[in-house]
Amino acid sequence: MEVSDAAIRTEGISKKYDGLTAVDNIDITVEKGELFGLLGPNGAGKSTLIAMLSTMLRPTSGSASVWGYDIARNPTKVRQSIGVVFQETTLDQKLTGRENLDLHGRLYGLNRKQRNERIKEVLELVELYRWENEIVQKYSGGMMRRLEIARGLMHYPNLLFLDEPTIGLDPQTRNHIWDYIRELNRDKNITMVLTTHYMEEADRLCNRIAIIDHGKIITMGTPQELKSSLGGDIITLGLSSEEDAGKLLGSCSAMPGINNISASGNTVRITVTNGERAIPDILGTTTKLGLTIESVNLHKPTLDDVFLHYTGKGIRDEEHDNGKPRGRVRRMLRR
Numbered sequence: 001m002e003v004s005d006a007a008i009r010t011e012g013i014s015k016k017y018d019g020l021t022a023v024d025n026i027d028i029t030v031e032k033g034e035l036f037g038l039l040g041p042n043g044a045g046k047s048t049l050i051a052m053l054s055t056m057l058r059p060t061s062g063s064a065s066v067w068g069y070d071i072a073r074n075p076t077k078v079r080q081s082i083g084v085v086f087q088e089t090t091l092d093q094k095l096t097g098r099e100n101l102d103l104h105g106r107l108y109g110l111n112r113k114q115r116n117e118r119i120k121e122v123l124e125l126v127e128l129y130r131w132e133n134e135i136v137q138k139y140s141g142g143m144m145r146r147l148e149i150a151r152g153l154m155h156y157p158n159l160l161f162l163d164e165p166t167i168g169l170d171p172q173t174r175n176h177i178w179d180y181i182r183e184l185n186r187d188k189n190i191t192m193v194l195t196t197h198y199m200e201e202a203d204r205l206c207n208r209i210a211i212i213d214h215g216k217i218i219t220m221g222t223p224q225e226l227k228s229s230l231g232g233d234i235i236t237l238g239l240s241s242e243e244d245a246g247k248l249l250g251s252c253s254a255m256p257g258i259n260n261i262s263a264s265g266n267t268v269r270i271t272v273t274n275g276e277r278a279i280p281d282i283l284g285t286t287t288k289l290g291l292t293i294e295s296v297n298l299h300k301p302t303l304d305d306v307f308l309h310y311t312g313k314g315i316r317d318e319e320h321d322n323g324k325p326r327g328r329v330r331r332m333l334r335r
């Protein structure tokens with residue numbers, strides 16, 4: 001493929017495991033400087049895509065360039081340009097924070113002086129400098145994540161991959177990690193690609209998001225573009241029966257200002273240009289039809305609504321997350 005100026009460019013990249021297509025013909029371009037999110041439920045193919053881009057896994061077909069280097073022809077250059085923070089911890093628990101970083105620096109050929117300078121810099125960045133001589137076993141979950149981020153930065157990468165950076169962390173620690181991610185992207189000018197199945201994380205952090213499901217990109221854009229693409233506010237009405245929901249659907253379909261309407265069970269979802277204005281008309285229609293409304297909810301679209309709109313199901317429907325990192329990375333490395 002052609003040499004690219006982009007941080008990442010993929011062309012028809014795919015990965016098949018026996019009968020399963022984990023990544024299905026994906027074309028994406030991530031520009032330098034972006035904080036780009038891959039959002040999707042567990043098993044969507046996010047980690048597999050990152051494993052291919054970071055040269056840990058070979059694509060079955062298609063190609064990609066990372067920081068201008070082809071992942072198949074120039075894997076060493078790709079590895080020098082990137083840092084990777086895995087979903088599952090790969091820190092050595094018996095070593096101190098400093099020793100973990102020092103080992104990584106040696107692997108990347110930094111001399112002693114460079115290592116000492118860089119260890120101080122990256123530990124200060126994630127506010128772990130005073131814990132540098134403590135063994136990792138004694139660190140909290142949040143401290144370990146921060147140390148992993150520090151390690152991913154040791155060799156001055158241009159691009160950092162973060163696979164589910166806040167999985168299993170409490171909300172306060174998650175907020176902290178978000179601050180570091182923003183700082184690295186904005187102030188240190190590091191291009192970031194993160195995977196997440198937390199909609200809020202993608203919404204709050206990313207300049208641009210690709211929503212991925214069953215190995216395919218289903219839609220891509222800024223969080224605002226994706227939400228606006230739904231065409232307005234969302235009203236959800238709970239009726240007493242499926243039959244009543246069908247009646248309301250039939251009567252409201254032609255109402256002005258309604259951009260989309262669907263029913264599932266006894267629930268009707270309506271996308272309208274202006275929610276506050278539409279509700280009285282909709283409630284007037286239900287009264288005329290003699291229907292009983294059991295619940296009404298009006299909200300601005302979220303990324304979950306975007307996912308629901310494009311796939312017909314919620315991201316949460318597919319979550320089986322017990323909050324613990326899983327052993328996926330090790331499995332990938334073995335293949």
Ligand SMILES: Nc1ncnc2c1ncn2[C@@H]1O[C@H](COP(=O)(O)OP(=O)(O)OP(=O)(O)O)[C@@H](O)[C@H]1O
Binds near residue numbers: 046164
């Ligand atoms: N080494 C492997 N062998 C066989 N199937 C695999 C392997 N690794 C991943 N898969 C399958 O490929 C699909 C995509 O997995 P992947 O880990 O890329 O998804 P994900 O979106 O990152 O989800 P998660 O957040 O749960 O890791 C899943 O169905 C998964 O079970």
